[in-house]
Amino acid sequence: MANKRVFSGIQPSGDLHIGNYLGAMVNWVRGQGEHDNVFCIVDLHAITVPQDPKILKKRILENAKMYLAAGIDPKKSTLFVQSDRPEHSELAWILNCFTYMGEMNRMTQFKEKSNQTKVRTEMKKILKKQKGYTTKYLEKRLDELKDAKTNTQEWFESVMLEIQKEQFDQEIEATIDNYFASNATVGLFDYPVLMAADILLYDTDEVPVGDDQKQHVEIARDIAKRVNNKFGKVFTVPEPIIKKEGARIMSLVDPTKKMAKSDDSENSYVLLRDNADTIYKKFARATTDSENVIKFDKEKKPGISNLLNIMSVATETPIPELEKKYADSNYGEFKKDVADCVIELLKPLQEKLAEYDKNEDYVRKVLKDGAEAVAPRAQATLERVKKAVGLGL
Ligand code: TYM
DSSP states (O other): OOOOEEEEEEOOSSOOBHHHIIIIIHHHHHTTTTSEEEEEEOHHHHTTSOOOHHHHHHHHHHHHHHHHHHTOOTTTEEEEEGGGOTHHHHHHHHHHTTSOHHHHHTOHHHHHHHHTHHHHHHHHHHHHHHOOOOHHHHHHHHGGGGSTTSOHHHHHHHHHHHHHHSOOOTTHHHHHHHHHHHTSOHHHHHHHHHHHHHHHHTTOSEEEOOGGGHHHHHHHHHHHHHHHHHHSSOSOOOEEEOOSTTSOOBOSSSTTSBOOTTOSOGGGOOBTTOOHHHHHHHHHHOOOOSSOOOOOBTTTBHHHHHHHHHHHHHHTOOHHHHHHHTTTOOHHHHHHHHHHHHHHHHHHHHHHHHHHHHOHHHHHHHHHHHHHHHHHHHHHHHHHHHHHHTOOO
């Protein structure tokens, strides 16, 4: 039987953290020998939210260095930049015509990102509690957020001050909802369809991702099946591959939220380039509880459970074994050991990164060669789809 085809991607929208590494990259590297792998830096996805062009360009290269330093071997896997292959956007357009608005509306990531969650949930909480203000005032002030120079935190505080002085209006909540929904881009809404195009373009069997991407891979499956039902077998129907361990690394500051590159608090994530000192500090500050018992209990002890999970994936040790080992330790000792494991885990990656920093031309060449290597496959799929749908002469 031919090797399984694997596809996965990472957005160059921020610095990569141990969530990306333990949730996704580790699995890509581990499966490398057995599968036919394609890995992509999905820059077209990154522009669904505002990006500084210069920073975006740097991050594309930075992501590629991370892939290579993590152990992706260009002899065994193909690595390329999404926008270097125009077939992705073209297939996304065709798939758009086989995707329903209702399906996209249910995507939780769109809701989270378009919400500007933090500001919005805080606002709602306060508004619920203290009932104060008119829709008109708020509408006027919301427009200030369009200006990139507006400091969201200061804006939020000044609006809140005003609100405290004023009258209550029930419509405020709806106004906030409408505002944030209508100011998200169509690209952000359509993001899962582009992701489906990425996956389906390469006849992918398996998509190794973290837990947060499961819903998106499922949409890709639904679209593939729908098109196949209409036109015969056009697409391979992909499977999400989500390892139980590492699938959801949580924020160190608020362990009920996933670790994310977009988080405002630097202490919430450990970046793959963080030095030992920073890593010790971040783990020392990690939110835990007051019980001083090292036991896995996601509901009651989300902080300690997250640290156990991180240590377990970093050292490939089952959690019960770690619970036993740390039965008599205090949180301080345990946190220091978690930091040590992560430092140890990142050491080889950081050493290789330093080499790629000195050899960026090599990294660029890997990406260019990768984009050429996948071209025949991408073009063949696109031709097959166009023919099935009846496009062109
Ligand atoms: P992105 O760039 O947000 O994340 C890249 C990978 O890292 C995983 N991940 C996590 N895993 C565990 N814990 C966390 N805290 C954590 N944060 C991120 C993600 O699940 C992902 O696997 N839409 C995708 C990129 C994409 C893609 C694709 C992926 C575009 N096209 C096709 C697979 C196939 C994304 O935004 O990932």
